[in-house]
């Protein structure tokens with residue numbers, strides 16, 4: 001069975017103090033759960049160092065929300081994978097819908113970042129998902145295929161061991177409108193079949209596919225119990241331990 005991954009994407013939220021307290025509360029509250037499920041928190045760049053220190057000695061992993069694929073140079077405002085490794089990040093969220101739709105990242109941009117992230121030995125959490133209009137026009141699978149093909153171009157079967165896919169329907173992000181467990185399962189099943197045809201049954205079986213989009217304590221168990229849902233990428237509900245810890249616990253429950 002694939003080990004569940006419960007990941008928190010803090011986006012551009014928290015102060016340093018709030019983030020540090022939140023990380024400590026998550027680490028303390030998940031100390032038993034991390035024997036069964038993986039827990040990852042992705043704070044804003046400036047807080048990676050204090051938050052890595054706050055969870056030191058625990059199994060909680062720390063990741064970044066973006067990166068640049070170049071190692072160094074004249075790229076004002078950007079952060080390289082070398083820098084992220086230096087401050088203890090072990091994962092990077094890539095291709096998040098806000099990066100795609102607010103900052104105009106293309107599949108080709110995302111692919112460069114995925115390739116470099118894997119080359120540097122970090123875990124890439126590749127986000128895919130359709131817009132509301134695309135969903136209403138029956139284009140979900142077409143969009144997912146395009147984003148998977150573009151994002152994973154030239155990624156080898158071996159390198160897939162360090163890739164996690166996150167299905168995040170854009171219409172469900174921050175809207176309180178969650179995909180039904182059946183909708184999520186249908187998209188995840190499609191993604192798994194895509195992985196099988198592009199790579200192999202082994203890669204498809206081993207790759208974790210997370211669901212993201214208004215995951216809350218009251219819907220986490222239903223979503224996580226779908227056969228092809230292997231975890232959650234949580235936005236708003238990852239900003240308090242009161243909400244995030246029960247989602248981690250839901251992962252433990254469905255694992256047993």
Ligand SMILES: O=C(CO)COP(=O)(O)O
Pocket residue numbers: 009096168172173174175176212213214215233234235236237
């Ligand atoms: O974008 C998300 C996680 O990356 C989901 O955000 P919400 O959980 O706030 O809908």
